[in-house]
Amino acid sequence: MVVSIKDSVKLFGISIMACCAVFVCNMFLNYYLDLTAAADLINDFRAQSLYDAQLMTSKVVCSVSGGCLAITTIAMLFFYIKHYIDSHSKEIGILKALGYSDLKIAKGFSVFGLSVFTGCLAGYLMSFLIMPAFYEKQNDKGYLPDIPVNFNFILFVLLVILPSMLFALIAVGYSVRKLNQPCVNLLKGLAKVKGKNRSGKDKKDFVAEMRSSVLRSRKTLVFFIIFSSFCFSAMVQMSASMKDLSSEMMGIMTFVIGVVLAFTTLYISTTTVIRSNQKNIAMMRVYGYSSAECKRSVLDGYRPAAYIGFVIGSVYQYALLKIAVDVVFAGVKGVPEYNFDFPVCFITLAVFIVVYEGIMFAYGKSMKRIPLKQIMSE
Amino acid sequence: MIESNNLTKYYGNGESRFKALDGVSISIKNGEFIVILGASGSGKSTFLNVISGLEKSDGGTVAYDDRQLNKMNEKELTKFRRDNTAYIFQQYYLLPHLNVEKNVRMGADLDKNKDYLKFIEAVGLSEKRKKFPSELSGGEQQRVAIARALAKNPKVLFLDEPTGALDENTGRQVLDYIIKLHEKQGFTMIMVTHNSNIAETADRIIKMNSGKIVSVKENASKKAAYEIGW
Numbered sequence: 001m002v003v004s005i006k007d008s009v010k011l012f013g014i015s016i017m018a019c020c021a022v023f024v025c026n027m028f029l030n031y032y033l034d035l036t037a038a039a040d041l042i043n044d045f046r047a048q049s050l051y052d053a054q055l056m057t058s059k060v061v062c063s064v065s066g067g068c069l070a071i072t073t074i075a076m077l078f079f080y081i082k083h084y085i086d087s088h089s090k091e092i093g094i095l096k097a098l099g100y101s102d103l104k105i106a107k108g109f110s111v112f113g114l115s116v117f118t119g120c121l122a123g124y125l126m127s128f129l130i131m132p133a134f135y136e137k138q139n140d141k142g143y144l145p146d147i148p149v150n151f152n153f154i155l156f157v158l159l160v161i162l163p164s165m166l167f168a169l170i171a172v173g174y175s176v177r178k179l180n181q182p183c184v185n186l187l188k189g190l191a192k193v194k195g196k197n198r199s200g201k202d203k204k205d206f207v208a209e210m211r212s213s214v215l216r217s218r219k220t221l222v223f224f225i226i227f228s229s230f231c232f233s234a235m236v237q238m239s240a241s242m243k244d245l246s247s248e249m250m251g252i253m254t255f256v257i258g259v260v261l262a263f264t265t266l267y268i269s270t271t272t273v274i275r276s277n278q279k280n281i282a283m284m285r286v287y288g289y290s291s292a293e294c295k296r297s298v299l300d301g302y303r304p305a306a307y308i309g310f311v312i313g314s315v316y317q318y319a320l321l322k323i324a325v326d327v328v329f330a331g332v333k334g335v336p337e338y339n340f341d342f343p344v345c346f347i348t349l350a351v352f353i354v355v356y357e358g359i360m361f362a363y364g365k366s367m368k369r370i371p372l373k374q375i376m377s378e
Numbered sequence: 379m380i381e382s383n384n385l386t387k388y389y390g391n392g393e394s395r396f397k398a399l400d401g402v403s404i405s406i407k408n409g410e411f412i413v414i415l416g417a418s419g420s421g422k423s424t425f426l427n428v429i430s431g432l433e434k435s436d437g438g439t440v441a442y443d444d445r446q447l448n449k450m451n452e453k454e455l456t457k458f459r460r461d462n463t464a465y466i467f468q469q470y471y472l473l474p475h476l477n478v479e480k481n482v483r484m485g486a487d488l489d490k491n492k493d494y495l496k497f498i499e500a501v502g503l504s505e506k507r508k509k510f511p512s513e514l515s516g517g518e519q520q521r522v523a524i525a526r527a528l529a530k531n532p533k534v535l536f537l538d539e540p541t542g543a544l545d546e547n548t549g550r551q552v553l554d555y556i557i558k559l560h561e562k563q564g565f566t567m568i569m570v571t572h573n574s575n576i577a578e579t580a581d582r583i584i585k586m587n588s589g590k591i592v593s594v595k596e597n598a599s600k601k602a603a604y605e606i607g608w
Contacts, residue, residue, distance in 0.1 A: 214475070283473070287465070290456055
């Protein structure tokens with residue numbers, strides 16, 4: 001059929017997100033289950049207080065990171081399916097013209113569940129590698145009894161099997177919805193061409209018009225760019241506070257996950273923008289537009305979104321840690337006071353500006369490599 | 379004056395390597411309308427790409443007066459295209475998310491041409507200037523491509539099978555627009571086609587086969603778009 005197992009490999013962004021989500025959730029949930037199993041052994045006030053705090057931490061971390069990443073993964077799945085249908089509209093149109101039903105074609109999209117499965121399984125296994133060290137850190141003061149790492153089958157089902165099946169079903173359901181259009185539109189590729197005239201006189205120059213139209217044509221990518229800088233900002237700044245509030249190990253983990261998610265999402269978004277505008281870029285270059293102008297028209301529209309994401313990430317990490325310290329751990333002794341860390345914020349912003357602008361500059365240069373002959377030979 | 383001298387171009391590697399251009403030399407006068415005629419695989423489109431600076435040749439030279447294209451780097455070639463040339467392709471290549479007016483501005487802005495609406499008018503699409511490419515017929519889309527190309531006031535216009543995707547009536551109409559605008563504005567025009575009837579509208583007809591020029595014919599009995607067969 002149209003979608004093959006090979007296509008599911010291209011959804012590595014989804015695999016990475018699923019991996020990060022399951023890695024964090026399994027580590028904390030497994031600890032949660034192992035800790036509650038040892039509840040009877042806790043018999044003094046200090047241990048009880050730490051026990052309650054750690055159960056609460058596990059719930060908060062799993063809900064926030066798991067929920068956040070699950071929503072983003074679903075958004076990314078929808079984005080991939082829409083992009084796939086847009087870029088394979090002719091093949092799909094032919095199948096529909098031959099009499100294949102929407103459901104029959106959509107069933108092929110269930111292979112995208114494999115990407116989720118791969119990511120979930122990797123995250124699940126990786127979390128077990130780090131779990132012994134994590135358990136030890138959680139109880140480094142020795143208030144709690146020794147808690148061994150147990151394999152909880154229910155978590156394997158909940159975090160690996162169930163999400164894979166659920167995502168396969170979501171993929172089929174969403175693609176049925178997207179395929180529900182006349183096959184002539186698919187054959188002519190009309191689905192991907194939805195322009196919109198704005199009222200008033202057009203005063204902007206061509207590059208500015210192009211920039212707005214690129215932005216309007218792929219609104220989902222704005223979300224991913226915001227998400228990317230949000231991850232970078234929130235998790236890098238959070239990782240700096242983790243050393244005092246939790247442990248160095250948690251800080252490193254938060255940093256690594258934040259950077260991986262940020263770069264993966266940014267890579268996917270930027271590559272998609274360039275690929276989907278390849279012909280337009282080539283045509284602009286044929287007419288004599290420089291690669292700097294091509295970059296301005298295709299990539300620069302996303303810059304405000306990137307910086308908005310950074311601001312949201314800064315506010316989010318501050319609010320989350322403030323609530324955790326002042327509300328969740330209010331009764332726990334030894335938790336240090338938490339305030340917004342301006343120096344860390346400025347350093348993170350400076351690094352973000354250098355990295356983001358550097359990546360965009362490199363992508364701009366890569367536009368030179370789009371072969372002009374490609375559009376002439378089609 | 380455009381001069382190509384002994385142009386060669388290869389494609390592929392090893393056993394699949396073949397010569398797409400084999401010593402092509404020609405001089406084209408300013409304002410001339412040339413048609414390059416040939417069957418599929420004759421090398422006509424490769425010649426057009428090389429002579430227009432879209433592709434580099436493997437041997438030989440292309441010169442526009444005293445400027446040699448093969449000595450230019452990518453940046454200089456981009457500047458050269460910006461200042462001198464425009465293109466019309468068989469597949470139009472309009473920007474799908476921009477309306478007619480904004481597509482034409484793509485060409486007009488390069489020449490800081492504020493008077494671009496006259497080109498939309500010239501191709502008879504004033505009423506449809508707010509329409510998007512998907513809302514236009516093939517002929518109308520090609521007319522937008524013509525307006526876009528001419529709005530940058532090119533010195534040389536390259537056309538690769540501009541009527542290849544159009545039916546006879548629309549094809550004649552589009553060809554008529556192009557020829558009239560060429561006569562009015564006086565730019566050099568180099569058109570590639572496999573349709574020998576279209577060649578009758580040109581000043582000179584160059585036939586290509588297997589990467590070589592096989593004949594060059596001055597066309598004394600130049601015809602209008604509506605006088606030729608199809």
